[in-house]
Amino acid sequence: MNKAVENSIIKDLQLAPEGHLKIDWAQAHMPVLSRIRKQFEAEQPFKGLKVSISLHLEAKTAYLAKVVQAGGAEVTITGSNPLSTQDDVCAALVEDGITVYAKYNPEPVEYKQLLIRALETKPDLIIDDGGDLVTILHSERPDLLENIRGGAEETTTGILRLKAMDKEGQLKFPMIAVNDAYCKYLFDNRYGTGQSVWDGINRTTNLVVAGKTVVVVGYGWCGKGVAMRAKGLGANVIVTEVDAIRAVEAHMDGFRVMQMTEAAKIGDFFVTVTGNRDVIRGEHYDVMKDGAILSNAGHFDVEVNKPELAERSTSIRTVRRNIEEYQLKDGRKVYVLAEGRLVNLAAGDGHPAEIMDMTFALQALSLKYVNEQYEQIGKTVVNVPYELDEQVARFKLESLGVNIDSLTDEQRTYLDSWQEH
Structure with a gap:
């Protein structure tokens, strides 16, 4: 029996066929994330770990969840807005073995409970949107903090909340500010x-x-x-x-x-x-x-x-x-x-798939980074390493068939020199 079917709280599993079609369409237009999926399948960076995700639960987010799952994680996902959850996508994810706690337009109390259920799996890593998971962990349910190694935050709003916590010394684990990465705000936000x-x-x-x-x-x-x-x-x-x-x-x-x-x-x-x-x-x-x-x-x-x-x-x-x-x-x-x-x-389907391809590639790579470096990072908010940002941009260019120039050795020496030229 599919464990996700037993544990999930969704509207209707029978909606799954339409959800699969939506996810397949998104996947076909997200080549950067698909490339990272192949890496994750080979490397298994999240093997044996639990990951809880709170994002706007539609097709592009669903594909990110599947990419994290392909990296060996046991994935649980919930929504980050009552009106953005798509019930057919939720059903499709459950069929694919991902536990889902989300419905379209639940009552406020139920919506909050669904967020908490996603944390009650006691995840090792989180992906947050707006800081809801982090806030619950630090205020209402600190008992669920024990396994958390770190996570990544998607939004401007969430990062503002995280930085306020960090300033007060309240943050209990490292968070990567994905929203502040070049390949996020220059393309996703704009x-x-x-x-x-x-x-x-x-x-x-x-x-x-x-x-x-x-x-x-x-x-x-x-x-x-x-x-x-x-x-x-x-x-x-x-x-x-x-x-x-x-x-x-x-x-x-x-x-x-x-x-x-x-x-x-x-x-x-x-x-x-x-x-x-x-x-x-x-x-x-x-x-x-x-x-x-x-x-x-x-x-x-x-x-x-x-x-x-x-x-x-x-x-x-x-x-x-x-x-x-x-x-x-x-x-x-x-x-x-x-x-x-x-x-x-x-009132819409969110950002275009090709845009979210870069953002969710950053999320996937940032999650891998924080899992590998959480002890060195410490309990603070940090930016996405520039190397990851540039890697996503290069993957994107390659998917577009675009080639760019590289510096010559002489040019690198010139840029690195402080003496007169």
Whole structure:
């Protein structure tokens, strides 16, 4: 009997055939991760170890789980957002021998329990998304810490939480900041988020973007991608920021920069990508145009303050799948997409497979690295070694059939010399 079938908590195992098709499609477009899978099959870096993963549980994540499993691990996986879990993918993973604790849109209490169940396997290694596993281990369930060697974190939000813990001396094991790797933020955060956010918004609203005013809240790498793609769709783009350097960058990239109190008056679409809370709130709702559409691409559903919007509303109704209409007291209507959760995953399929190919290659290699080096790293947050970052980039270039130059010995000597040339 498949142990995963006995232990898993999913919606319906009969959904597996559709899930397998989705995973096969993702795998066919993830050549870098497939190359690492072959290495793992030969080397067995995780033989005899347990790995627990919390990520947005869809096809690309499923393939990462299978790659880790191919490296010899006993893998358990759970979701990292109630609305991004795909039940057919969960079923397919269970058939493949991976224990799954995840369902689409569980109640908050059940969602938390599913995260805890993934940790109750007492893993040796973890992959986290947003810091939920790490937070549970350090607050509610420190009894599950005993076997943890280390892990890797996927998101900006998660790394902010980890660095806060690290600063206070609270972190009990090493974590690799995968989000801070070049092959993560330059491509996943920028091109992945940029495309997938608009995939989610467009399929949900079925409205034109060209000629509309789009307000991008936050100009980090994700915000850069969202703004760039909005511009490509023909939108007039406004950026709001609290960081002066990023604000100058947005200005020089050709976008209008202003305070949210002013942007709120003229925006048609709003996309939050800050990792912070209440960046759209009561004072902004008071001046918004009738028909304004709000969406969030940050990890947690706190960027758009829904309670303050509800307080100003006379009615709330679902007018289309993943669209809530808030009827304000003065008659204006404001719309919130995907309950204010990650619009690209809650209302879409997430980043393109070719983008996640690089990100999940980093995750797989980082997990191998932390397993080999956890004692030397210590209980802290560290960056992905540059050698791994470059390795993923080279694998990607090879998969594209692209060749680049190498330095000559004379050029290396020149760059390494401090004397006059």
